[in-house]
Amino acid sequence: MSDSNKEPQKPKPGDAPKPAVNFLLMSAGSIFTSMIVAGFLVGYALDQLFETTPIFLLLCGLLGFIGGTQKVMRLSSKLDPVVEEKKDDQKS
Amino acid sequence: MGTVEYIQHHLTNNHIGEGFWTFNLDTIVVSLLLGALIVFVAARLGKQIEAGTPGGFQNFVESILEFVSTNVRDAFPGHNPLIAPLALTIFLWVWLMNFMDLIPVDLLPYLYQLITGDPHAHLKVVPTTDLNTTLAMAFSVFALIVFYNIKIKGVGGFIKMFLFHPFGKFFVPVNIVMTLIEEVSKPLSLALRLFGNMFAGELVFLLIALIGGTLAVGAAALFWAPLQVLLDLGWLIFHLLVITLQAFIFMVLTIVYLGMAHDEGH
Numbered sequence: 551m552s553d554s555n556k557e558p559q560k561p562k563p564g565d566a567p568k569p570a571v572n573f574l575l576m577s578a579g580s581i582f583t584s585m586i587v588a589g590f591l592v593g594y595a596l597d598q599l600f601e602t603t604p605i606f607l608l609l610c611g612l613l614g615f616i617g618g619t620q621k622v623m624r625l626s627s628k629l630d631p632v633v634e635e636k637k638d639d640q641k642s
Numbered sequence: 643m644g645t646v647e648y649i650q651h652h653l654t655n656n657h658i659g660e661g662f663w664t665f666n667l668d669t670i671v672v673s674l675l676l677g678a679l680i681v682f683v684a685a686r687l688g689k690q691i692e693a694g695t696p697g698g699f700q701n702f703v704e705s706i707l708e709f710v711s712t713n714v715r716d717a718f719p720g721h722n723p724l725i726a727p728l729a730l731t732i733f734l735w736v737w738l739m740n741f742m743d744l745i746p747v748d749l750l751p752y753l754y755q756l757i758t759g760d761p762h763a764h765l766k767v768v769p770t771t772d773l774n775t776t777l778a779m780a781f782s783v784f785a786l787i788v789f790y791n792i793k794i795k796g797v798g799g800f801i802k803m804f805l806f807h808p809f810g811k812f813f814v815p816v817n818i819v820m821t822l823i824e825e826v827s828k829p830l831s832l833a834l835r836l837f838g839n840m841f842a843g844e845l846v847f848l849l850i851a852l853i854g855g856t857l858a859v860g861a862a863a864l865f866w867a868p869l870q871v872l873l874d875l876g877w878l879i880f881h882l883l884v885i886t887l888q889a890f891i892f893m894v895l896t897i898v899y900l901g902m903a904h905d906e907g908h
Contacts (some may be wrong), residue, residue, distance in 0.1 A: 567694045574717070574898060577835065577891050586832035591830075596819075613816070615821050621806070621824075 578625050582618040589614020651849050652747060655762040655772060666772055673769040676738040679886040680731070692892070706730075716899045720904035722790075725897060732779070733893040736836070739775070740885035742768045742879055743843055747851050770888075773833070780833035783896050785830065790903040828899055832892060839888050843881050850874050 593610030597603040643651065655666035688705060696704065710730045718725050751765040769775045792800050805814050805819045854863070856869040 554813055574891075574894055576887070576893060577831070580831045580835040581827070584827040584834060585823060587834075588827035588830050592819065592823050594725055610819060610823060614827070617808075617820055617823055618827075 575625060578622045581625070582622050585621060586611060586614040587617030590619070645852055649845070650850065651750065651762075651764065652772075652848055653762045653766065654843075654856060655766045664772060666766075668764070668766050669769045669772040669775055671776060672767055673735075676742075676769075677735060679738065680734050693743055705823065706734075713894060714897055715895055718901045718904075720794075720901065720903065722900075725900060728786075728900075729893050729897050732783075732896055736770065736779070736892050737768055737885060737889035739769045740840060743771070743840060743847065743881060743885060746846070747847050768840060768844055770836055771844045774839050776833040776837040778830070778894075779836075780829035783832060783899065784825075784829040786902045787825075788839050790900060793906050832895055836888050837893055843877075843884060846877055847874070847881075850877060901903050 589610040589612070590607060593607035596606035596610065599604070655669040657666045659665050668673050684755055687700060691700060707730065710733055711726055714726045714729055727818070745767065750767045751763075754765040755761055755763050766772065795803065804818050807817060807821055817893070850870060850873045853873070854867050
């Protein structure tokens with residue numbers, strides 16, 4: 551098991567995307583959804599704290615949506631460089 | 643017993659206590675037994691391990707170790723000797739708990755009712771269809787995330803993460819709320835996805851079981867019984883993939899979240 555703690559190698563052009571990252575993309579939907587749910591939860595808690603219902607609920611829900619989108623984009627962009635470089639190789 | 647009662651009966655835990663202090667005995671006992679099974683098999687294999695020509699089971703376990711090890715290498719950027727054993731434990735334990743879903747839905751509850759002599763005794767044998775299990779595991783991982791965040795980045799670094807991430811120093815109030823949402827979403831995404839998938843899977847098994855149980859009357863059983871077997875087999879094969887995938891995703895997400903806690907730039 552000690553192998554698992556070696557420094558990770560950077561992917562080279564043409565390398566297949568790493569399986570862990572691939573499977574992580576499958577959970578992109580749940581990450582996105584949980585960000586929105588967490589946003590509403592935090593908003594609800596803040597509204598209860600400051601008695602401002604429903605201002606924080608809506609604002610935090612929106613923030614959760616923005617954060618969720620950002621996370622999914624970051625997650626999916628991890629595969630892009632390898633795919634793009636592969637396409638370039640095929641053209642040349 | 644009607645259709646609704648049958649489903650409700652199967653989805654009710656055998657519990658003691660009231661309100662917050664309710665203990666789901668079936669969930670606790672089954673998950674502990676499965677954990678003990680992993681420890682027992684690992685200890686037994688550890689004693690019999692061979693270096694030269696390993697046997698079939700040792701080969702199988704080594705392939706699981708290699709699989710988990712590769713995933714930790716891929717998804718975890720830093721160095722921490724705890725991560726790989728933790729990932730392996732999570733994968734095996736969650737997989738075994740999910741696997742209980744593939745045992746015929748009426749078999750164990752029926753045996754339990756025979757043993758106790760109570761025809762209405764509840765027994766829900768799949769611990770991951772209980773939100774308490776998945777949330778407990780998710781909160782344990784979350785506690786580790788907070789621990790490593792503070793250990794690696796320091797208390798100052800942890801507070802800075804809340805103040806300046808992700809929109810920079812000019813949006814401190816928004817950053818605090820945003821990071822709070824991000825942190826709350828981690829245990830939520832871990833727990834709710836596993837629970838949702840397993841609960842839905844169990845429900846489909848129950849609905850398939852109902853085909854033979856309630857619709858087959860007389861000669862109609864000749865049609866409904868084979869249909870139930872066919873559907874059950876199909877859903878079982880598909881669900882074998884689902885339980886493995888869910889255990890795997892829980893493991894990978896744990897590694898990734900702990901990796902983010904080890905990343906000082908995050």
